[in-house]
Amino acid sequence: MVSTEGDSTLAIEPVEGKKGRARFVDLGRTFAARVENSVPQLRSEQLELLNPDKNPFFGHAHAQLFIAMRDGRPVGRISAHIDELALEMSAEQGFGPGTGLFGYFDAEDKDVARLLLETAQDWLRSQGMTRSVGPISMSVWEEPGLLVKGQDHAPVIMMGHHPAHYAGWIENAGYIRAKTLYTYDLDISKEFPPLVQRIVKSGERNKRITVRPVRKKDWDAEVAKILGILNDAWSDNWGFVPLTPEEVAYTGIKLKPVIHQELNMIAEVEGKPVAFMLTFPDVNYALAKSGGKLFPTGWWHLLKWARNPQNCDMRVPLMGVLKEYQSSRLASQLAFMMISYIRRNASAKFQSKRAEIGWILDDNQGMVAIADAIDSSINREYAIYAKPLD
Structure with missing residues (x-):
């Protein structure tokens, strides 16, 4: 043209x-x-x-x-x-x-x-x-x-x-x-509101529930569990497209370098994985120093950062709960438990003070309610546009 x-x-x-x-x-x-x-x-x-x-x-x-x-x-x-x-x-x-x-x-x-x-x-x-x-x-x-x-x-x-x-x-x-x-901005240097803390303590008393860190030594199996939950949990969402087995494997390889066990959780009910939450240290902190290039010294900045990402922001890009639990009180309880444990670990081990949650669909009432309950606030807005082709 x-x-x-x-x-x-x-x-x-x-x-x-x-x-x-x-x-x-x-x-x-x-x-x-x-x-x-x-x-x-x-x-x-x-x-x-x-x-x-x-x-x-x-x-x-x-x-x-x-x-x-x-x-x-x-x-x-x-x-x-x-x-x-x-x-x-x-x-x-x-x-x-x-x-x-x-x-x-x-x-x-x-x-x-x-x-x-x-x-x-x-x-x-x-x-x-x-x-x-x-x-x-x-x-x-x-x-x-x-x-x-x-x-x-x-x-x-x-x-x-x-x-x-x-x-x-x-x-x-x-x-x-x-x-x-x-996306929502969250101060993770302070405890969550009392209501959220009570919900977390209630979940901890429930012997059916286990919330654990991902096992990096079993990473391939853990990725399959996480993305299996994701494909089920998000299947009714606007814009959903299922991840193929090849994409699951590829995603696992790509994510592994930024995975720290303490920042990523799987929730189980009676031993069955039913929910997950992923959190990544913000690699952009290191990329800003490397200029987006691995050579000549970019690799050193990235490697040093990946091993111990201190004082950097965090991002929660993905979480999900199996559809069979989404209409129950258990869904929000599991979410609050996972995000509470991750907040605590990010603050204590990595001295992080801020996290960003999202993206979240504007009409995802469950996630918006969770974001509101933990006192986070909207800090970015993205638009997706559509047009008929006459």
């Missing part, structure tokens, strides 16, 4: 091959560096996420990447992609038949943004799609949504960070907000 602007020419080029993906990633890193409080991510990890030979997401998805060029200079990028598993979900859950996705959206100005979005929409139409949803980069389990509030502080691990004006450009292209995702 080509657009003429006076004496200037704006063209969209499809990205192909390893070199093309590297250009796409490096362009995104250039845009990210311009956003206040952004943190450079590991380039090698960003490349791997886009590599069909390495990321198992592409076992059920295909994508086309695009770069916008103005007079030979790169000025924007976007992905258009289709997740076959998302197509199988019900439309009421956000995706469903005919729903294509866009992501990795960056643009120098509104004209570039318009042409990029039109290009992604045309590609999705050519694949038989009737609706476009995004930004989702690339899977809903990776970086869903556009940051619309919260640019005034640095992002934590695995959270996107975008300039506020992108929202207007997407909305001007005819997109309507389909869902809002929140």
Whole structure:
């Protein structure tokens, strides 16, 4: 697609091959560096996420990447992609038949943004799609949504960070907000309110309940338990797409370096795993020092940090309770027990003072109630947009 602007020419080029993906990633890193409080991510990890030979997401998805060029200079990028598993979900859950996705959206100005979005929409139409949803980069389990509030502080691990004006450009292209995702800021240097403490003590008296740290020596088996609970617990949520066995194994490998047993819990009822909560030290603290590169000295910063991440923020990215327990009082009790133990350990062992919980769907009443009960407050807001493709 080509657009003429006076004496200037704006063209969209499809990205192909390893070199093309590297250009796409490096362009995104250039845009990210311009956003206040952004943190450079590991380039090698960003490349791997886009590599069909390495990321198992592409076992059920295909994508086309695009770069916008103005007079030979790169000025924007976007992905258009289709997740076959998302197509199988019900439309009421956000995706469903005919729903294509866009992501990795960056643009120098509104004209570039318009042409990029039109290009992604045309590609999705050519694949038989009737609706476009995004930004989702690339899977809903990776970086869903556009940051619309919260640019005034640095992002934590695995959270996107975008300039506020992108929202207007997407909305001007005819997109309507389909869902809002929140993250919550929590002071973990102090005890939880008395009501929460009473709920925790009540659970500790229940001999049916065991809340234990994950066993890193049995990590593969523990990952299978955790993600099995996740696929069940989240199956009715907006935007849910099940993780495949290949993605479960891949996720386990990726998460292991940031796993500290004291910060990750599995809850059992009569010996059966029924709930989990994962907490990661914020690797962005170390990435800020390494500049997002492993060499020449980035690896040293990351290794030193990973072994003993002192005084850093924490993120709770995932928790879940099996559906059969979700309507019972036990569900919130297990959640409060896990988060209380993790708060205590993060404060005592790692001297952490702050945690971020999320993302949480705006209509997830159970999780919103838990976030409110522990005196956390919304600190970031992400928007996911949708548009019919006429």
